[in-house]
Amino acid sequence: MALEAAIFDLDGLLVNTEVVSWHIYQDMLSPYGHDMTREEYAQLYSGRTERHNIEAIIERYEVPMSVEEGFEFVAERERHYHALDVDLMPGARDLLAWLTERGVAVALASASTEERAIGLLEQNGVRGHFSHFAYSTEVAHGKPAPDVFLLAAKRCEAHPESCVAFEDSEAGVLAAHAAGMTVVCVPDMRRPAPEVLDLAHAVVPTLADAIPVVEAIL
Template identity: 30%
Template sequence: MTLTLPDRSFAAYIFDCDGTLVDSMPLHYRAWIASFRQHGAPFEWSEGEFYAGAGVPDREIVAGLNARHGCRLDPDLVHETKLEWFVSHLHELTPVAAVAELVREFHGRGEKIAVATGSDLSIVDPELEHVGLRHYFDIIVTPADVKRGKPAPDMFLLAAEKMGVAPADCLVFEDGKAGIQAADAAGMASVFVPSAPTAFC
């Protein structure tokens, strides 16, 4: 994979985690399916629908599916079951090589970098640790830190604030439509990192 960056300098760089730093999206989908089955979800959730919701916090996804299908799955229980299944399969994860290379390059130059992710810290910490990237990031923003998740700009704006950088001086790396929308809403440039199979792009 070759990523094309904007032809200008930036004061800071913000990375999504799943599908951007870590090649974890297929594993997340399997975790969702396992959790839905365990909790008796009365619907099928396609891989295409999963990728369309990339970046949206878990509990919001469950709430949206409840509303769409007229069911009452407990967002917290579905999330916890998904988390347990996912963590038990961490050994399957690998970094997204092109993005990991940029992280190491930026860190080596002393650039400001942060993570802004729709996943809970209880998922992000172990997966970044597993792929050898956790020690590069002092700042990680998750849904617990903001009132609104992606596609709202809150996570990216908070990451910029924590780094002491104006939003317009940040470059965002994202694999999800919601994340690109959030970057746009924050007034930040973005780089799309393709993670979905071609059929779902």
């Protein structure tokens, strides 16, 4: 195919924030005597929207707070953790620079909010690589539905089948595949199930290792 755009997830793929989200949800549950294992976070909450996760956690653990109070709690804890700096994932800077040098449109398709996503990209000095943005808050259905990837492709004026999508989570791989894109998976906290990995064009350990994969597509 002729590559028209490269579309990236954010959390756990470009920036090392999945472990931060896990700690935040642990902080939410701890006062009520509950705990969330790393495996539970990875299986049930990784790659999902913040609203989905807050609603699910409140219901699952019977946490005595409203969804809006949950949002306020998460926002406050994010400010705390992000003040400690959140680093790029290995190879992210290399791959973004490589794509930019070759004139490939680069977009973000994230379950995050715009303010948070832009802040993380600017904090790490890579905001300038991105020409288009799409957020799950803008579409009817979050990942694993394909909506946010399709919106990103539309904003790039690209055909989905001519896009390569980079994802780390099971929900993200399912979403990008459902959008008809070529998927490159870089697993983070939890390696997706074998049947999900089978949907990916390639599975690589870091984003830098994706460069030869994309080069073969160009």
